[in-house]
Amino acid sequence: MRIAILPTPEDIAVVAADRIQSLLERKPSAVLGLATGSTPLPLYDELTKRYEAGEISFADTQSFNLDEYVGLPEDHPEGYANFIHRFLVDRVDFPKGAAHGPNVWTGDNDQAAADYDKAIRDAGGIDLQILGIGADGHIGFNEPGGSFASRTHVDVLTEQTRRDNARFFDGDITKVPTHCITQGLGTIMESGEALLIATGAGKAEAVRQLVEGAISARWPATILQMHPNAIVLLDEPAAQGLELADFYREVWAKHQA
Numbered sequence: 001m002r003i004a005i006l007p008t009p010e011d012i013a014v015v016a017a018d019r020i021q022s023l024l025e026r027k028p029s030a031v032l033g034l035a036t037g038s039t040p041l042p043l044y045d046e047l048t049k050r051y052e053a054g055e056i057s058f059a060d061t062q063s064f065n066l067d068e069y070v071g072l073p074e075d076h077p078e079g080y081a082n083f084i085h086r087f088l089v090d091r092v093d094f095p096k097g098a099a100h101g102p103n104v105w106t107g108d109n110d111q112a113a114a115d116y117d118k119a120i121r122d123a124g125g126i127d128l129q130i131l132g133i134g135a136d137g138h139i140g141f142n143e144p145g146g147s148f149a150s151r152t153h154v155d156v157l158t159e160q161t162r163r164d165n166a167r168f169f170d171g172d173i174t175k176v177p178t179h180c181i182t183q184g185l186g187t188i189m190e191s192g193e194a195l196l197i198a199t200g201a202g203k204a205e206a207v208r209q210l211v212e213g214a215i216s217a218r219w220p221a222t223i224l225q226m227h228p229n230a231i232v233l234l235d236e237p238a239a240q241g242l243e244l245a246d247f248y249r250e251v252w253a254k255h256q257a
């Protein structure tokens with residue numbers, strides 16, 4: 001795992017966008033895994049800015065969302081397919097139909113999950129997966145207790161996650177869906193690069209577990225310790241619980257030198 005502790009979310013967005021830009025320069029047909037939530041929004045703004053400046057293009061790129069709520073109408077603005085279109089896909093030049101998400105509106109979610117997993121494989125796998133982290137340690141919507149080998153599947157959200165996400169639903173937890181389809185931890189672990197972003201003190205405990213805790217189903221993100229190419233981008237508040245923060249800073253600086 002490589003860990004960067006950077007001054008602001010905007011600095012993180014620049015580092016993450018640099019990685020995506022250099023991937024797309026090397027491989028214009030790269031497959032991106034996209035995260036929703038608040039954390040990646042500065043990154044999506046940065047990518048949009050670079051697209052508008054002619055520095056980056058998604059014209060040959062495909063994307064796969066990490067997850068989708070079950071139970072929202074298809075046109076609900078907080079549905080993750082709509083979210084990702086609003087904050088990234090519709091602002092840049094993805095070709096029509098190139099941005100994928102779990103289809104939770106077929107009436108058979110188990111089949112939809114299996115089909116989504118297969119679609120990722122058929123696309124050649126995800127080259128770069130952007131990840132956030134939940135305060136309870138989830139990545140995607142893989143909540144504590146799930147299998148490290150899981151494929152894309154239907155899952156149940158913890159109350160903590162529903163409370164955290166109530167801010168997108170008028171602050172009303174009863175409006176937050178209870179279920180989702182999420183890429184599994186096994187699916188996420190097959191990505192070529194896993195780029196996890198965490199900002200704010202609310203993520204400090206989950207980040208401490210992710211980086212320095214024991215690998216455990218209690219903190220699903222800890223499986224990334226086994227990912228051969230995982231990068232963790234943190235701001236100072238998210239990094240505040242790390243015992244070896246100074247060492248990570250030194251390693252990151254030497255990598256950049």
Ligand code: PGA
Pocket residue numbers: 036037038039040131132133134135138139140
């Ligand atoms: P957030 O969500 O970016 O809105 O904090 C992250 C997550 O739950 O994975």
